[in-house]
Amino acid sequence: GAVVSQHPSRVICKSGTSVKIECRSLDFQATTMFWYRQFPKQSLMLMATSNEGSKATYEQGVEKDKFLINHASLTLSTLTVTSAHPEDSSFYICSAKGTGDYEQYFGPGTRLTVT
Amino acid sequence: QKEVEQNSGPLSVPEGAIASLNCTYSDRGSQSFFWYRQYSGKSPELIMSIYSNGDKEDGRFTAQLNKASQYVSLLIRDSQPSDSATYLCSSAGNMLTFGGGTRLMVKP
Numbered sequence: 001g002a003v004v005s006q007h008p009s010r011v012i013c014k015s016g017t018s019v020k021i022e023c024r025s026l027d028f029q030a031t032t033m034f035w036y037r038q039f040p041k042q043s044l045m046l047m048a049t050s051n052e053g054s055k056a057t058y059e060q061g062v063e064k065d066k067f068l069i070n071h072a073s074l075t076l077s078t079l080t081v082t083s084a085h086p087e088d089s090s091f092y093i094c095s096a097k098g099t100g101d102y103e104q105y106f107g108p109g110t111r112l113t114v115t
Numbered sequence: 116q117k118e119v120e121q122n123s124g125p126l127s128v129p130e131g132a133i134a135s136l137n138c139t140y141s142d143r144g145s146q147s148f149f150w151y152r153q154y155s156g157k158s159p160e161l162i163m164s165i166y167s168n169g170d171k172e173d174g175r176f177t178a179q180l181n182k183a184s185q186y187v188s189l190l191i192r193d194s195q196p197s198d199s200a201t202y203l204c205s206s207a208g209n210m211l212t213f214g215g216g217t218r219l220m221v222k223p
Contacts, residue, residue, distance in 0.1 A: 034211075043215045044159070044203070093158045095211075102147040102164075102207035109158040 002028045004096050006107035013084055013114055020080045021110045023094030029074040030096035034104060035067075038091045050077055084114040118142055121204050121214035130223050134191040138204030138214050141185070145206035148180055148187045153201045153216065163189060194221040 003026040013019050023033060035047045048064075050056035050071035058064045068080040077096075081088055091111050095104040120139045128134045140148075147166050151159035165171045165178040165187065177190040187206075191198055201216040 044213055091156075102211075103149060103161055104211050105161065106151075106158040 002026075002096070002098070002103075002105040004030075004094065004105045004107040006094055006110050008110060009108060010111045011113070013112070015085055015114055016083055018080055018082045019084055019112060020078055021092055021094075021112075023077045023079070023096065023107050025075045025096045025098075025105075028096075028098045030077070031074065031099045032097050033071055033077040034095045034097075035069060035077075035079050036093045036095065038093060038109075044093070047079075081112065084112070086114045088112065089114045118212045119204055119206055119214035121202075121217045123215055124218040125220050126217055127220045127222060128194050130194060130196060130221055132194050132221075134194045134198065134219055134221065136189040136191075136202050136204075136217050136219065138187045138189075139185055140187065140204075140206045140212075142206060142212075143182075143185065147207035148178070149205045149207065149211065150176075150178060150187075150189045151203040151205065151213075153203060155200070159203055191219075194219075196221050196223050 005024045007022045033050050036044045038044050046059050047062045048056045048058045050069050052071050052074050056069035071077040091109050093109040095106045097104045118141050150163040152162045153159040163178040165180045171178045175192045179188045199221050201218045203216045204214040205211040
C-alpha cells in the first residue's frame with residue numbers, strides 16, 4: 001500500500017507557541033490530504049481537507065486562523081497549530097489520497113502535548 | 116442521522132471464534148467501502164476494501180457488502196488477541212466518511 005509519513009511523531013510545546021506538523025506521501029502523488037484530530041477514546045474528527053495548490057476546506061467549528069494548512073506540493077502538506085493551548089493537546093493524523101483513488105492512507109500520527 | 120453507523124462495542128469474543136463487525140450507511144450513492152483497523156495510540160490502517168455486492172475474502176478477513184440493505188460487515192475468523200483494536204467502517208464519495216468505530220476485544 002501507499003506510504004504516508006508524518007513528522008514529528010511527538011512534540012511538546014509551551015502554551016502560546018506554534019507547532020508545525022508535516023505530512024508527506026512517499027510513493028504517490030497526493031492530490032488531496034486530510035487532517036484529523038483524535039482525543040483519547042474518541043473517534044477521528046476531520047478538521048480540514050486540502051487539495052494541492054488551493055485553500056483548505058475546514059470543517060464546521062475548526063478555526064482556520066488557528067490551524068493553518070498548506071498543501072503546496074503533491075507530496076507535502078503542513079498543519080501549523082498557532083498559539084497552542086493545553087486544550088489543543090491531541091493526536092493529529094493526516095491522510096492522503098491520489099487522483100481517482102477512493103482509499104485514504106494514513107500517516108502514523110503526531111501526538112501534541114501543550115504545557 | 117450519521118452517514119455511517121457502527122455499534123461502538125466493545126464486542127468481546129473468545130480466541131479462535133469468529134468476530135462479526137457490522138456497519139450501515141445512509142448514502143445510497145456510495146460505491147466504495149473500506150475497513151480500517153486502529154490500535155490504541157496508533158493511526159488507522161487500511162485492511163479491506165469492497166466495491167461490489169457479495170463477499171470478499173483476504174486471509175482471515177471477509178468483507179461483505181449488501182447495497183440493497185445498505186450494510187457492510189467484516190468477519191474475522193480464528194480471532195486472535197492481536198486482533199483486539201477499534202475497527203472503522205467507511206464509505207467513499209468525494210471523501211471518506213467514517214463510522215465511530217467498533218472496539219473489538221479478543222480474550223485468550
